[in-house]
Amino acid sequence: MHPEITGAWHMNKTHWNGVRLDGSLPDGMVRDMVEDSYDLVVSGLSRKQQEQLGWARLGTAGSNGE
Numbered sequence: 001m002h003p004e005i006t007g008a009w010h011m012n013k014t015h016w017n018g019v020r021l022d023g024s025l026p027d028g029m030v031r032d033m034v035e036d037s038y039d040l041v042v043s044g045l046s047r048k049q050q051e052q053l054g055w056a057r058l059g060t061a062g063s064n065g066e
Helices: 025-042 047-053
Strands: 006-007 018-019
Touching: 018 047
Parallel strands: none
Antiparallel strands: 006 018
């Protein structure tokens, strides 16, 4: 659908995307992809590691109830 988004050539193409940031994709779409990736990585961490991060999404400081 978006030629700017491809399987990352250097990683597992099932789980990694390459994104060409040339201004063609809407900023909100890029931000959503980054936030989704962050959430996936953090969800795989231990509870202690999540607490150390504050489990805050990018750009939403304080969203962890503090």
